[in-house]
Amino acid sequence: MAQLPIALFALAYSGVVLFALAHAFRRLYPPMRAAWTAFVLSAVVHGATAFLADPERWLPLTLFWLGPHLLVLPLLIWAAYRQQRQP
Secondary structure, eight states, rough: OOOHHHHHHHHHHHHHHHHHHHHHHHHOHHHHHHHHHHHHHHHHHHHHHHTSSGGHHHHHHHHHHHHHHHHHHHHHHHHHHHHOOOO
């Protein structure tokens, strides 16, 4: 039962991180490029920190950040697409 709050926290954390990074990158890049750059940067950093753990924990830690990131990615891309369409 304790896994549900942890999963919701991971999803919320990923959403905040990705949208905050994309917002920061919008000052440098167009919205779509900012969204993809935020996703790639977050994936690289979280992936690298997962591989700093013990080898038997690589898969669970990778799935812990990859799952929520992939769930938030369509929303991030959709928001960037809407921002690009606005005049």
